[in-house]
Amino acid sequence: MSGYICPHCKNPIYDDEALLCLYCGGSLGRSTGFLGKLRYPRHAIILTVLIILVLLSLVILVIQ
Numbered sequence: 001m002s003g004y005i006c007p008h009c010k011n012p013i014y015d016d017e018a019l020l021c022l023y024c025g026g027s028l029g030r031s032t033g034f035l036g037k038l039r040y041p042r043h044a045i046i047l048t049v050l051i052i053l054v055l056l057s058l059v060i061l062v063i064q
Contacts, residue, residue, distance in 0.1 A: 004018075004028060006021040006023065006024065006026060006028060007026070007028070007029060008021060008024050008026035009021060009023050009024040009026065011023045011024075013028065018030075
């Protein structure tokens with residue numbers, strides 16, 4: 001059973017799916033995948049989605 005070392009407190013974490021350290025609560029820096037990013041969006045993702053929606057609405061408006 002291989003452990004992952006927390007970059008903050010240096011304690012081993014043996015949970016393969018853990019995103020936060022069990023001891024200090026710090027982020028383990030693991031990627032959450034595409035669906036995880038949609039569930040917890042960052043400002044850049046929100047801005048990108050809004051820009052795409054505005055451009056799509058403009059294209060639909062011009063086509064009609």
